[in-house]
Amino acid sequence: MNNKFKRLIPQFFTLLLVVLIFGFFTFNAQVNMDNRGIDFGFGFLKQEASFDIQFSLVDYDGLDPYWWAYVAALLNTLLVAVLGIILCTIIGVIVGVARLSSNYLIRNTAAWYVEFFRNIPLLLQIFFWYYAALRALPLPQDAEPLLGVSYLTIKGFYIPAMIWENLNIFLYSVILAIIGIVIVRTYARKLQENEGKQLPVFYISLSLIIILPFLTFLVGGVSLDFEIPVIKQLSITSFTYVGGIGLPPELIALTLALSLYTATFIAECVRAGIQGVGKGQKEAAASIGLNPNQILKLVVMPQALRIIIPPTTNQYLNLTKNSSLAAAIAYPDLVLVFAGTALMQTGKAIEIVSITMLTYLSLSLAIAALMNWYNKKIEIKEK
Amino acid sequence: MFKLIKQLTSFVAMVAVLFVFTTETMAAKKSKTLKNTQKKGFVRCGVSQGLPGFSNADAAGNWTGVDVDVCRAVAAAVLGDANKVKFTPLSAKERFTALTSGEIDILSRNTTWTLSRDADIGLTFVGVNFYDGQGFMVRKSSGITSTSQFKDGISACTNLGTTTELNMRDFFNSKGISYTPVTFEKADEVVAAYDAGRCDTYTTDKSGLAAQRIKLSSPDDHIVLPETISKEPLGPVVRQGDAVWEDIVRWSLNTMIEAEEYGITSSNADSMKTSDNPQIKRLVGAEGEMGAAFGLDNEWNLRIIKQVGNYGESYKRNIADTGILPDRGPNELWTKGGILYVPPSR
Numbered sequence: 036m037n038n039k040f041k042r043l044i045p046q047f048f049t050l051l052l053v054v055l056i057f058g059f060f061t062f063n064a065q066v067n068m069d070n071r072g073i074d075f076g077f078g079f080l081k082q083e084a085s086f087d088i089q090f091s092l093v094d095y096d097g098l099d100p101y102w103w104a105y106v107a108a109l110l111n112t113l114l115v116a117v118l119g120i121i122l123c124t125i126i127g128v129i130v131g132v133a134r135l136s137s138n139y140l141i142r143n144t145a146a147w148y149v150e151f152f153r154n155i156p157l158l159l160q161i162f163f164w165y166y167a168a169l170r171a172l173p174l175p176q177d178a179e180p181l182l183g184v185s186y187l188t189i190k191g192f193y194i195p196a197m198i199w200e201n202l203n204i205f206l207y208s209v210i211l212a213i214i215g216i217v218i219v220r221t222y223a224r225k226l227q228e229n230e231g232k233q234l235p236v237f238y239i240s241l242s243l244i245i246i247l248p249f250l251t252f253l254v255g256g257v258s259l260d261f262e263i264p265v266i267k268q269l270s271i272t273s274f275t276y277v278g279g280i281g282l283p284p285e286l287i288a289l290t291l292a293l294s295l296y297t298a299t300f301i302a303e304c305v306r307a308g309i310q311g312v313g314k315g316q317k318e319a320a321a322s323i324g325l326n327p328n329q330i331l332k333l334v335v336m337p338q339a340l341r342i343i344i345p346p347t348t349n350q351y352l353n354l355t356k357n358s359s360l361a362a363a364i365a366y367p368d369l370v371l372v373f374a375g376t377a378l379m380q381t382g383k384a385i386e387i388v389s390i391t392m393l394t395y396l397s398l399s400l401a402i403a404a405l406m407n408w409y410n411k412k413i414e415i416k417e418k
Numbered sequence: 419m420f421k422l423i424k425q426l427t428s429f430v431a432m433v434a435v436l437f438v439f440t441t442e443t444m445a446a447k448k449s450k451t452l453k454n455t456q457k458k459g460f461v462r463c464g465v466s467q468g469l470p471g472f473s474n475a476d477a478a479g480n481w482t483g484v485d486v487d488v489c490r491a492v493a494a495a496v497l498g499d500a501n502k503v504k505f506t507p508l509s510a511k512e513r514f515t516a517l518t519s520g521e522i523d524i525l526s527r528n529t530t531w532t533l534s535r536d537a538d539i540g541l542t543f544v545g546v547n548f549y550d551g552q553g554f555m556v557r558k559s560s561g562i563t564s565t566s567q568f569k570d571g572i573s574a575c576t577n578l579g580t581t582t583e584l585n586m587r588d589f590f591n592s593k594g595i596s597y598t599p600v601t602f603e604k605a606d607e608v609v610a611a612y613d614a615g616r617c618d619t620y621t622t623d624k625s626g627l628a629a630q631r632i633k634l635s636s637p638d639d640h641i642v643l644p645e646t647i648s649k650e651p652l653g654p655v656v657r658q659g660d661a662v663w664e665d666i667v668r669w670s671l672n673t674m675i676e677a678e679e680y681g682i683t684s685s686n687a688d689s690m691k692t693s694d695n696p697q698i699k700r701l702v703g704a705e706g707e708m709g710a711a712f713g714l715d716n717e718w719n720l721r722i723i724k725q726v727g728n729y730g731e732s733y734k735r736n737i738a739d740t741g742i743l744p745d746r747g748p749n750e751l752w753t754k755g756g757i758l759y760v761p762p763s764r
Contacts, residue, residue: 070659073518073540086583087599097587169614189615190573267571271561273618275571284616285600362578365602365611371578375511376601379579382539384515 064385079381080105086376088367090283101377108372109394115289115368116355116398122294123354124347127301134306145302153299158360160296165288165364172284175266175274184263186276191283193264193276200258205251212247216240285366289358297354301347308343309335340413348406352399359395369394449662451523452496452713460502463489464522467507467604470629471742472528472548481505485526487732488547488654490725491670492524495718500725509603511579514539517657524667525655528623530581535655544668546653547729549748549757551646552585553624555631558639560618565593565645568619573598575608575617582622585648609633623650628742666712672760673719677701677728679751679760684727687720700763708763719763729758 068075080102087097088107092114095107133145152160172189173179180186186193199205216239223234251257264279312335320334361368362375369391378387455461465473465485473483481503490500508516508527517525518540528550529535531543554574556562568590576582578601590597600617602608609630612620620627627642634640654671656664677683680698682690691704699705703717712718726732730751738744750756 068540085587087587087597089599089601097591166610166614169611169616174615267569269560269569269572269618270556270567272557272559273572275573275618277571283600362603363607365600365607367601371601371603375578375603376583379511379514380534380584382514382535384518 068385073382075385076383077386079383079386082381084377084380086380088372089365090281090286090367101381104377105369105373105390108367108369111366111372112355112358112361112368113398115286115293115358115361115366118290119293119297119354119358120351122290123297123301123350126294126298127347127350128305130298130302131305132309134302135309149299149302152295157292157296157357158363161289161292161360161364164292165285168284168288175276184261186264186266188276189284190275191281192287193279193281195261195263196279198260198262200260201251201256204255205248205257208248208251208255209244212244215243215247219243283366285361285364288364289361289366293354293357297350297357300350300353304343304346304350305339307346308339308341311342312338337413341410341415344406344410344413348403348410351402351406355398355402356395449660449666449713451657451660451663452666455496455523459497460504461489461493461497461524462506462522463492463503464506464508464513464516464525464527465489466527467509467606469528469605469626470632471625471737471740472629473505473507473526475505475507482736484547484732484736485528485652485654487674487726487736488526488667488671489524491674491722492667494721494725495670495673495714496666498721500721509579510577511603514541514655517541517655520657523656523663528626528652529655530623530650531653532581540658541655542658542664543653543655544664545671545760546651547671548625548652550623550625550650550652552582552621552648552650553627553646554643555612555620555627555640556618556643558641563641563643565589565643565647568593568595568597570596571598572619573600573617575600575602575612575620576622577601577605577608578603580622581648581650586621589647605630606633623652625652625737625743632742662712666714669712669719669763670722673701673722673763674726674729674732675751675758675760676763677719677723678730679753682723682728683731684724687723691720697762697764706764 065075081100083097084099084101084104085097086104088095088104088111090111091107092110093103093107095103130145130148133141134149136142136145169189172187175186175188175190178186178188184195219234219239220236223236226232226234252259262278264276264281266274267277268274316334316338317330320330325333358368359370362371365371374387374391378384381387463486465481465483468474469483469485471483473481473485475481486503486505489503489505493502494500506516506522508522508525513525513527513529514535516522525541526547528548529543530550531546535541536543554565562568572595574586574590574597576586576599583599583601586597586599600611602611605622605626608620608622611617613634620630622630624642624646631637631640631642654667656667677687680695680701682698682701687702690698690702693699693702693704696705700708701719702723703709703720707716709716709718727735733746733749738746746756748757750758752759
């Protein structure tokens with residue numbers, strides 16, 4: 036009892052100290068704000084934002100309230116983060132494997148790429164890609180069509196928009212196909228465990244995900260049309276494209292810069308993961324008659340992933356947080372729109388900055404939770 | 419007897435109230451900002467990151483411009499030396515936080531006076547040192563000569579966190595034109611993007627357009643359209659809650675404008691001390707106790723005029739002679755057809 040009490044004392048004082056420090060800062064901010072006639076509150080979120088956003092995934096208009104501007108900006112941040120994570124994973128894996136290639140040229144190109152891109156500050160790279168894009172891309176009237184339907188111009192990348200009819204039926208069929216694949220996989224596993232037979236799971240899955248949605252076009256009344264961007268003259272020398280989807284050059288530059296930068300770190304994680312699996316493992320696998328494909332899939336990758344995933348999680352978090360550098364090149368992300376324009380128009384610095392910080396914190400925690408779940412799933416299950 | 423006591427108490431109460439009132443005003447005279455400024459030995463002034471004519475630093479780091487001159491005037495008034503100013507370049511986004519958090523004491527950064535800024539966020543506007551309005555710049559080759567030729571799908575580059583963003587929306591909405599806003603934090607980035615062809619038009623205050631045009635790769639290829647879509651009274655701002663400091667900044671600006679009205683310049687200010695006109699004598703500290711109200715000596719205004727000059731001199735030096743806006747337009751004195759009109763110093 037006495038011992039327990041003794042152990043509690045330092046903890047109690049630490050807690051007290053933390054509470055006091057927070058209390059002091061809150062009190063201080065309160066007093067200073069009172070003195071300067073600034074009131075604290077989140078009521079402004081319901082007010083009309085009355086500014087426009089360049090690019091938004093949801094329907095946003097200046098008549099909408101600030102909280103809706105926040106949602107639009109958050110989605111833009113998420114868009115860059117998701118695109119960046121996908122792209123940097125692809126590049127990272129390719130480069131990481133390339134660094135272990137037996138081909139001199141491939142191995143050294145990959146090494147140079149990694150050393151070059153990871154050693155230049157990200158902000159500079161973002162500026163480079165943005166201004167390089169602005170300088171190098173053609174004006175809308177000079178753009179050559181890509182595949183006849185897309186235009187990459189200084190004002191943006193204009194691609195055809197998809198116009199669906201009965202989109203819900205199509206989506207149901209995709210969901211059905213996924214459920215089908217899960218059932219097939221479970222059955223295949225059981226079959227292998229009980230009778231030692233192997234099903235061509237991959238081909239069955241592939242045909243399911245292609246055939247089912249395709250059927251909906253034939254019998255489900257689903258149809259898909261493309262709206263192709265058309266050039267429009269604004270004045271004697273300025274043009275733009277209307278119709279289709281216009282991706283701003285800021286989005287392209289930012290995604291490119293973030294993925295190329297983060298991919299260098301992921302490449303190193305991948306290399307470490309593959310090199311971390313002992314040579315003996317591969318030899319042992321070969322000796323029991325597995326083919327190279329099976330060795331990679333069943334022996335090397337499961338062990339390599341355990342090394343790769345935790346540091347890669349860090350890189351995903353970094354990429355998401357680094358996306359806030361968007362503000363430098365006019366990409367309307369959370370920092371530019373919410374912690375920028377909205378903060379300026381309302382003057383609610385403390386409120387907006389805390390919301391923004393909490394948002395990034397939640398985003399990071401969500402990504403970390405997802406990756407930790409995946410890590411748990413692939414880690415050694417001791418029996 | 420009872421009545422007498424009652425009268426006596428009310429008299430005592432009145433004296434007490436008066437006493438409290440006077441000590442209150444005496445206390446208010448002691449401006450905390452003024453005291454801190456005098457202790458530090460320099461005025462902390464927030465300016466732009468480079469807007470020729472308003473606040474711009476040369477290669478040697480010397481700041482010039484009409485906004486800079488407001489801070490110099492305050493330094494001349496309270497410290498006796500117009501050069502004792504520490505300039506902090508701020509983006510549009512940072513400026514108000516810098517002021518309310520106490521990093522600077524005057525914000526003189528082509529800032530538009532609006533109701534919400536004045537009332538909401540702990541700021542007080544002290545006056546107007548430049549009457550401006552928002553306009554549009556386009557490429558000459560586009561053939562556009564009026565905003566009525568703007569078409570759906572136009573993209574407009576501008577600065578983040580400014581009244582410009584809101585005016586632009588009001589303007590395009592009222593005309594029923596759909597547009598793409600591209601907003602940057604720094605003015606240089608806006609100019610670079612517009613110059614590269616990212617936007618069809620660049621919109622900000624007309625003075626800003628005139629000043630930034632000089633930075634473009636070939637200024638003659640661009641024109642500022644004649645339309646003005648908003649009122650932009652630009653002026654210095656101080657923190658709310660220090661009435662004396664607010665008055666000092668306000669009357670430093672007013673002194674510059676009034677000096678021009680009475681023909682007092684940096685070169686003739688000393689000789690004006692013997693003028694017959696009492697109004698002129700008050701402006702050069704030769705009559706009345708014009709500084710006592712702020713806790714300053716009597717020649718504070720003379721120092722402003724001698725060291726910084728009157729408003730006309732400042733305008734000529736910074737805006738007219740640099741070719742930004744040779745014509746003073748509304749920024750001419752009320753006696754000469756403009757709208758510059760300040761309350762009298764007396």
